[in-house]
Amino acid sequence: MNTIKIVKSCVVLLIATMTTISCSDYLDVNTNPNNPAESTPGLTLPAAQRNLTALNAQQMTYLGQYLAYNWATPSNWSANQEFYRYTINSNFYGNIFESSYATIFRDLTYVQNYNDASGAVNYDAYKAIAVTLKGFQYQYLVDLYGDVPYTEANLRSANITPKYDDAQTIYKAVIAELTTAASTALSLPTNAENPGSKDIMNGGDMKRWARFANTIKLRMLVRLSNTNQDTYIKAQIASINANGAGYIQADISTNPGYSDNASKQNPFYGYFRNVTTNTQTDRGDFTVATDYVLNYLTTTNDPRLNRLYAPAETGGAFKGAPQITTLPGTGFTSKNLSKVGPGLITTVDANQVVMSMPEALLLQAEAIQRGYIAGGEAAAKAKYEEAIVASFTRLGVANPAVAAATYYSQDIANVNWGSSANKIQAIITQKWVALNGTSSIELWIEKTRTGFPANLPQPVEGGGTRPVRLLYPGSEIARNALNVPAQTATTPFTANPFWK
Template identity: 25%
Template sequence: MKKLRFKLYKPVAIITLAAGILGLNACTKNFEQYNTDNTGLTEGELKPDFNNIGGFFPQIQSSIYFNFNNTTADFQLQQNLMGDVYSGYMMPPNNFRGNINNMTYSLVDGWNASAFNLAYNNVMAPIYEIKRRGAQTIAPEFWAIALILKVEAMHRVTDIYGPIPYSSYGTGGTTSAYDSQQDVYTRFFKELDTAVTTLNDYVTAHPGISLFSKFDMLYGGDYKQWVKFANSLRLRLAIRISGVSPAKAQAEAEKALNPTSGGVMEIPKDNANVSGFGLKNPLFTIVTSWTDNAMNASMESFLVGYKDPRLPKYFDHATAYPGTYKGIRIGSLVTAKPDYNGYSVPAYVETKTFKATTPLQLMTAAEVWFLRAEAALNGWSNAGGTPGELYEKGMRASFTQWDVDLAAVNNYVVDNAAKPIDYVDPRNAANNHAAMTSTTVKWDDAADPKTKLERIITQKWIAIYPEGQEAWSEFRRTGYPKLFPVVNNYSNNTINTDIQIRRIPFPSTEYTSNKAEVLKAIQLLGPGAVDNGGQRLWWDIPH
């Protein structure tokens, strides 16, 4: 079995512990086997100030939107060549594998296993070790944060594949039982219950005290901010299941928004951003050093069409077409570099939005305002305003986050004329496509519910850039925003071009080492389910 190396951080020294607890091919094997710490320090010597537990958190936090140890290639596979593309945010100007790749729906197993393996190896494994070391008893506030991070990381995994090993994780043995996505979500909500209750109780009993601050890459040890993150995450997950389980969704959303719960994100200061410990933003490397990233045609259609003032914060002008912003449509038969390198890329030259030190964004206050707008649209309690009021607050929070002149947002929110534009590829007319919608920005209380939802989700999509995984999940859930379909579909008829890709198949390594459980997992996807990219997830119901 392949052995893993955890990074255990101390305030002064960095200590590496080798722990053989998880193989790449089966995610719950051999938990009882641990190697000796080659630093010579015992677990007891690391206990002061909970270093023996807290030292695992930098790895966990930097492995969600993966760039642990700044291994940018892992992030590229986990996120950039999957969620970032399928969300309509980005498209690489690189003809990987001769265009027989994820962008043309010829799904590459060696790429798509990354999100599965990285999450179990770099998040679930160290969290299990934290639990083994007694965090629940000796440092319950640390354990509460571990639970929040666990939910944040693993909801991304289940929203990629569907059923995942979760409740049985860490029980040992030679197989890894999968839970249905519904059961996984149920556990998410329970774990957030534990986390929020624990942190609120701790803050009441120990005001102003935080031993977690030196390990915290999000909030500097501010437990009240962690509660806001947990509540906001609960709201996100509640909205996610609103189509398939409306009663449960409403109950969880109202709990998240209950004024006594500790609050949700409301201002950019509340945003969940990961930084510190030498972490670098992988998009910066992918764009500047590798030239493997560019604007997606769908982003061009909406942002240019809406004359969105955030556009220069998001992307640089196309160098091949001065004075314009130009994206690449998903599934284009991109020719070898550097032929498409002159298209717009995430902004690192003109506004220098993306730097090596730019924090990694997990969740924002702007997203939460849009979630609240949808909750209000559903008629749920505690939303805090009308759908239109909350929708506008979402846009204002986004403009503030991106440091855009608020005078610009005053004009933007009342614009009832600007619409998404047609896409024209100056290199290849075969990639051209008419705009997918004529929806405008200005809220209209008289509009039908579908139009209202389209406005909310479209503006949320713009606001949560560059977090493509979440944007892809919301597109699948709602059908919004209306993204350009793939130009060339090489899925062998397993993915409908118009419906677009719905999930990623289970890794082939799981078939090799855990076949019986994977076959059961496919059945958990639903009656007659097949393990391909066209199969819908539990919460992904036709709209």
């Protein structure tokens, strides 16, 4: 993993950003982001990056882990029952929608639209970064909600009730924006200001930003594989090839200077560990492995098991629980079950991954296998195995290359490439393992798209149908009622995303 060292001044700038730019949504008519009194792209960009990273590392990953049946709750806690009952309503995880518009898009739009009045400084590098990150988050909003505000969004007082745009139209518009962002990042004018340490994700390395834009775009194109648009997909991949940057070559991660202080910890770490004492938070105690995921990792002889999960405090065995609201107390309390492991909860100041190499490599493997990228099955196999090595490496498995080769050489379907009759199933199953605890919202979305992993359990109390999307939050319904698309209690289970 490439580590970007952040100087103290960047942390100070970030703190200043968080105090001068207040939280609001697109109904806040008192703030004009195009003419702010106290901000610049250098102050606003790290705040947007920090907020996007925290939302994805915490709420979106936690949601994905439960809907992908990786995590459960012990018998001595009553938390998370909405996951087992599939209680998807307008109060469920509304912060994903709210935070995206209220803070992330607000700040990124400001950066995107900023111009130096004197004309002496060019901010195209900042703009390319802002467009890339907006594309990253818009993709998720479409995947999770369908139609969302896009063309009229982020205009603040100019339009406080934006219309909702068609999901597929947004997808293609974002893909076009990402194409432009990558091109801009690679061809900046000589007077363009480089963000440097103010960019807390890539340290101002614009080739890394071009690769990130290309990789987000690839994810979206692969998502379209069921829509009979192969000609469009191949043309868009040709445009990626044309810019010459390729795809990410290291994890894309964020670090504004995480430290062992309140609200400054690595966000994933801070979800599970308290400040200073490093003792478990309540969430750390009530988040445990499912019996299914531990059984899968055990039966496939996967050494990532003891990196993804920790042995139980009582007895030292790896033990999980089913996703059910009422468990027997004996043997199923938090001390009896495996919790989130040391390969995921690393250090308080660790970089927070936004997009990992295992995901990027598995996306390429799928694109090759589907014929979107040249190379044939041999090339797809190579990317698949490279992704497994990358997963072993980032989780801290000892001797990762050797351990990974031993693992994927077993004659087991969805582990060994040659033993897998359905190569797409193998790729998505390995993604389910590799993204356990990292960008895990992908696991739920990929299950919806492909149906894999096959035979993934779901709670009996959930009614037998895994949800395929979220509902618009109640706050949005209240303030933009004339534009919010109609939705009912069955919408989360029946209204498949357009790419399904």
